[in-house]
Every structure is written in C-alpha cells, then in structure tokens.
Amino acid sequence: MHRRTLTVREVERAVAPGVRQRLWTYDGTAPGPTLHGRIGDTFVITLVNHGSMGHSVDFHAGTLAPDRPMRTIAPGQSLTYRFTATKAGIWLYHCASMPMDAHIASGMFGAVVIDPPHLPPVAHSYVLVQSELYLGPQGGTVNLAKLNAERPDEVVFNGYADQYDHAPLTAKVGQRVRSGVLDAGPDRPTSLHVVGGQFDTVYEEGSYRLRRGTTRSSRT
C-alpha cells in the first residue's frame, strides 16, 4: 500500500537559465514526484488543491473514471483516490481540468512507474519525462497562443532546458542502466536516442520489444 499526498501549488520556478515561469505543480515541481510500485500494489493518493483555480489528477496507471473519482476539485478542497496497478510500465499522471493542455503545459504532470516482474538489477535507474515549454513573459504563465499553435520554445527533460548537458546522468562503461521514458507532451512525440549507446532491452507500451537474451535467441 502506497499512501501519498500530492499538493497542488502554483509557484514561480526557473525553467531555463534566467527564465522564470509561473507553474502549476504537484508538490511544487514540474514534473511532479515520481511514484513507484509493482504489479498488484495499491496506491492511495490524496490530492490537496492549494491553487487558485480548479485542478485534478488523472492516473493512467489505474482505471478510475476521471469524471467521477478523479474529478476537478476547487481551491481548498481535497480528494482521495485509490487504485491498484495491474499492468507494468511508466504511466502518466496529469491534471485533466479544462483546458487540459494548458494545465499540462503549465507543469501538472508526472510519472507512476510500475515494474514488470523479475527486473534484473542495474547500476543506475533514471526517469526521463519529456515535456514542452510554451514560454509566457518572465514570471508569467504559459503562452496559450504558442500552445494552440503547437510551437513550443523548448522540448525538455524533467522540466528544465538542457539540464543534462550541464549535469549529465552518469554511468561507467559496462554498467547497465535502466531509464524510464515518459512523454508528457502535451503535443510533441519523443524520439529518444542515447548518443553513443544502444539499448539491449526495451519494454514499451506493455510488453518487451527487445529483451537481452530472449530476443537474441528468437532471432538466431
């Protein structure tokens, strides 16, 4: 049983060097906190809305209806969700209040990672959430015209422009690394590619596309 409170806060944050935006967040960061569990685990999540408008949370990791148990709540309210993870993967959660793309583009998204059974150990495990920045004025909110035109200023990982150029995710040659990759959008697809690296195992959309050992033996 995973019990967790997510608190909606509308805060000003840096999204690139020298660039500050008014974000709508879960727990003050965009993306919000990563939740982690296994198949069969139950999550009991309490959403507390400390924002200035209606917000909500829609967990793709479960099968709750967004119009009822995951409905929008007014400022000052809270709501508790309970779901059991039955399928492995990295699942989006996001605010589903309208206009939904503006809530997501303002920072209201995050990941629930449900491990498939029998995951081998790795030296490093990372989560990369891709999203877009549609920059408003300094300290201001998302630019809706850019959002409607699907013309982001930046496509970023984990909410901050080019951050891993400056502080790379590290691993030593020969180490195995696992990365959860989630595209929160709201618009752009992802084409993740590790420069100088090749994946030997890929679990995507509910099943292994590549699996070290298994895939090779089925090919030869």
Add this chain to the structure above:
Amino acid sequence: MHRRTLTVREVERAVAPGVRQRLWTYDGTAPGPTLHGRIGDTFVITLVNHGSMGHSVDFHAGTLAPDRPMRTIAPGQSLTYRFTATKAGIWLYHCASMPMDAHIASGMFGAVVIDPPHLPPVAHSYVLVQSELYLGPQGGTVNLAKLNAERPDEVVFNGYADQYDHAPLTAKVGQRVRSGVLDAGPDRPTSLHVVGGQFDTVYEEGSYRLRRGTTRSSRT
C-alpha cells in the same frame, strides 16, 4: 465473397455543430462505409462515380496496383475491383486521385476490417477512424492553404467534431470491448488513449503487441 457498390457523391454535410462543408464521399458519408471480412475472403467492389470530377479508390487491404486496376475514373463511369484479403488488420481505403491529400481531407476515406483468426467474443465492437478537418467557408470545400500548412481546424473521430463527448460509446464495467482504430489523416498521427481504461490486447500493424494471457505468461 463480399459484393459491394461504393458510389461517389459530392454532398454538403455537417462536420461540427453549425458547420457545414461540401464533402466528397463514398456513399454520402465521411468516413465511407466500413467493410468487414476474414482472411481468405474475396471482395468485389464496384466504384460508381457520381461526382463532378475524377475519383478513385485504393484499397490497402488488397494488393492491387492503383495505376491500373484502381485507376481514376471520370464522372459517370464505374469500375469493379476484386481483391482477396490475406492479412488481418484495419486497412485504409481512400481516393488516390490527385491532389490526393485534398481528396482524403474532403472525406474520401474508410476502413476495411479483416479479423485475425480466433477472435474472442466481445460485448461491443467499435471502429474509430481519425481524420482532420481543414475548414473552408460555410458550405464550401476544403481549405487548401490550411491543408498545405498542415494546420487542421479539428482532428475528429468518424468525421464529426467531439461527437463522442455528446454521445459516448458505451460499455459496462467488466465488459470486453474491441475497437478498430484507423488513422486516415491525411497528416496527423494518432495517440489514442481511453481515459480511465487500459488495453489488455493490442493488434497493430499485422501482429499482436499485447495479448491477454499470452503476453502475460511470456513476461512472468
């Protein structure tokens, strides 16, 4: 043997509340009628062109050459096609007359569903064809500038904006539902996601990506 006539008609239709467009259609609707069969079935389709210009039909479910058996025919003409389905899936058919994207964007597309063997029974079976609207003036034809710029006014399912918000496709909790999903475009990819739901079986591009039972047992 499936014998069917598809009649091209250029008609005015509602595509959103209060929005009417001059569409080019198979049998008066966009998408055109859904054809349904099994592997090994033969389809004999007669195209009748009651439109004002050359039109055609290109069936992806078969392997006919579009420049010869599936060629463009003039108004008043008809042409009969015969193909045998050898591969399962949901296959596009569309007008391939030039400019092809304008013919598709004007409504000349539809689906042929070829069932894979041994499909289990379901409570509901739906077909969702995604396409784009590039709106011209009220009662007018497709806006080619928007089409060339790939800037649709709407991305719709089964030809009408937001129709399933107003009249949802229904199922009861616990029922199994099968949906055929086809992206007719002509431009946008699809990212179909059932809010509050998760797929346990996915057949995509010729094979099962997920299969209830099989996939799970190969994972554990």
Add this chain to the structure above:
Amino acid sequence: MHRRTLTVREVERAVAPGVRQRLWTYDGTAPGPTLHGRIGDTFVITLVNHGSMGHSVDFHAGTLAPDRPMRTIAPGQSLTYRFTATKAGIWLYHCASMPMDAHIASGMFGAVVIDPPHLPPVAHSYVLVQSELYLGPQGGTVNLAKLNAERPDEVVFNGYADQYDHAPLTAKVGQRVRSGVLDAGPDRPTSLHVVGGQFDTVYEEGSYRLRRGTTRSSRT
C-alpha cells in the same frame, strides 16, 4: 574488417528538377554512401574533412562517444574511427557538429546496414533514406528559418524530390524485395507505405515485428 574513407565535400548538387543547392556531404552525395556488414563485423572509417568548416561523423551502428572519438575536426584534418557492430538494423550516421540539424539538413547523413543472421535471399534489395529539404536560394545553402520552423519544402527519399516517380524501383509480381528504410530527418517522422503492396516481414528497432512463417503460426 571494413576499411573505408569518407571525405567531406561541400558541393553544389541538384535536389529536384532545376533546383540546385550547396550541400555538405560525405563523398559528394546526400545521403552519403551506404555501408553494409554483419553482426560482429568491425568497421574502420577514416573521415577526411575537405570542407570549409568543422565537421564530424556519429555512427549509431557503434557505441563510440561523439564528444571524444567522434569529435568535430577542422578543415584539412582527418580522424579514424573503429567500431564493431553488435546489433542488426539500419543505423543512421550523421554529422554531429553544431548546429547539428543544419549539418544534417545540408546533406550529412547516411546509413549503415547490419544484417540480422539468416536473412533469406531476395530478388531485389533497396535502401531508402528519408530526409527533408529546406531550400535556400538557387545554388545557396539550407534555409535556417524554414529549418527552425520545421517547414520543409520537400520530404524526399535518397536526396532527390520525387525521383522514384520518374525512375521506379522495380520488381516483378511474386518476387521478394527487401527494403532498408531509415529516417534521417532531421525533423519529420516517416510513414512509409508501399502502394499496392503489403509487408510480410518487418524488422524494426532491433527485432522482428512481423516474420513470414513465424508470426503467422503464432497467430493461428
């Protein structure tokens, strides 16, 4: 052991009938030469920069770090790379010098084809590399404004607009054809579809998605 020299040359080339552009190339063509090998093969590639600015090559078929062994070299310099192919597929190589999208859009891309084991014989084998043209003035260089706006003038196969309309890749009815398909971009995804044809075998991103015989028997 495959030994090969790739020479960077900045040259004027036709990219469409009557349209000439200043390209940056490997060996004078865009795409550059296709390299071909098997799993376990070692490639020793020497890059010679006869261009007017820094250039480089990044081989996705291997696992060399682009910032060190595959670094940018100045005009007049050369550099030798050595990598061993451990995974099958059609892999991009491209110039990784900044601004990388401009180097790729100017022609600096190509394919390394690593065959999976036990490929059956085919009557014809083709390589199709998709890329975009962001046309500058006649005889001039890539239009950076179009590139930044992701608004290509053309999406082309093997570097020349509509070339296979005029000189089709041929096969006879009943012959088996293998096509390697690589999307060099730098921006657009590919939705390759053979008009009048259906694939019975698809090897994609490291594994078979469809395989004649195997896939069918697992379905029935």
